[in-house]
Amino acid sequence: SQTIHQWPATLVQPVGSPLSLECTVEGTSNPNLYWYRQAAGRGLQLLFYSVGIGQISSEVPQNLSASRPQDRQFILSSKKLLLSDSGFYLCAWSDPNEKLFFGSGTQLSVL
Amino acid sequence: GEDVEQSLFLSVREGDSSVINCTYTDSSSTYLYWYKQEPGAGLQLLTYIFSNMDMKQDQRLTVLLNKKDKHLSLRIADTQTGDSAIYFCAENRNDYKLSFGAGTTVTVRA
Numbered sequence: 001s002q003t004i005h006q007w008p009a010t011l012v013q014p015v016g017s018p019l020s021l022e023c024t025v026e027g028t029s030n031p032n033l034y035w036y037r038q039a040a041g042r043g044l045q046l047l048f049y050s051v052g053i054g055q056i057s058s059e060v061p062q063n064l065s066a067s068r069p070q071d072r073q074f075i076l077s078s079k080k081l082l083l084s085d086s087g088f089y090l091c092a093w094s095d096p097n098e099k100l101f102f103g104s105g106t107q108l109s110v111l
Numbered sequence: 112g113e114d115v116e117q118s119l120f121l122s123v124r125e126g127d128s129s130v131i132n133c134t135y136t137d138s139s140s141t142y143l144y145w146y147k148q149e150p151g152a153g154l155q156l157l158t159y160i161f162s163n164m165d166m167k168q169d170q171r172l173t174v175l176l177n178k179k180d181k182h183l184s185l186r187i188a189d190t191q192t193g194d195s196a197i198y199f200c201a202e203n204r205n206d207y208k209l210s211f212g213a214g215t216t217v218t219v220r221a
Contacts, residue, residue, distance in 0.1 A: 006153075032207050043115075043199065043213035044154075051207060059208075090153055098142055098203050102153035 002027035006091045006103030013110055019064075019078040021106050023091030026072065031093040033074040034100070035066055038088040050074060086110045115212035117200050122218045129187040131215045133200030136181065140202040143176060144209065145185045148197040157185070157198075187217075195219045 006023045013019060025031050035047040046059045048066035056066050063082050067075045074091060091103040117133040135143065141162050146154040160167045160174045160183075167174045173186040187194055197214040204210055 034208075044211040046208055046210075049207055092154075094207070098207075098209075099144070099156055099159060100146075100154075100201075100209050101156065102146075104153045105151070107151070 002093070002095075002101065004091065004093055004101060004103045006106060008106060009104065010107045011109070013081050013108065015083055015110055016080045019076070019081050019085070019108070021076040021089055021091075021108075023074045023076075023103055024072055025074075025093045028072070028093070028095070030071060031095070033068060034092040034094070035074065035076050036090040036092065036102075038090060038105075040087070044090065048076070081110045083110050114210045115200055115202055117198075117212040117215050119213065120216050120218070122220060123190050125190060125192060125219050125221050127190055129185075129190045129194065129217055129219075131185045131187075131198050131200075131217065133183040133185075133212055134181055135183065135200070135202040135210075137202055137204050137210070138178070138181065140204060142203045143174075143183050144199075144201040144203075145172075145174065145183075146199040146201060146211075148199065148214070150196075154199060190217075190219050192219050192221070 003026045034049045036044045038044050050056050050068045064078050089106045092100045094100050114136045123129045144159040145157045147157045148154045171188045175184045197216050199214045200212040201209045
């Protein structure tokens, strides 16, 4: 069966520090991968998606970047965090029937 | 604004039925989904419906789809305290991406 792992679960970072969130998927090959952000009390905003290694599409201009160095690994990064980067970050993968399966999320607080 | 719209809050008494409503905009969506999010957790896929269906039932869950009005609803029968969560409606847009509503927070009271 397929599983998705996302870490860390919580992260507190100072403004201006770098960020690296990692997500890996097991039990499937060549999945579509996604990074979403959920601000407090709001819906989900798609940040990045990837249909293959090295292929990254950005949905909104922002302070963040994404990379896919391996087929089942998706990384969300920033060189210098802003206060507005705080939020709940969710990684997800989709199956051929276009259902999305989410990781457990990372609560990022930028102070 | 959101492509997918849903009411933000719903309060229901334990044992009653809950109905969560959603409207979407993309008439070409082939799938529509309901996700559940418990506090501090990721989203769990509850159920989904193909756009060529009007209704889908899965145990206590009933999904109704009105394509003409672009209206989707989720009915939870015999609502329990464990059903308290945020429920998200989502549509796919035939371009690898799902568009989510802002979520409906369901509170089950004794």
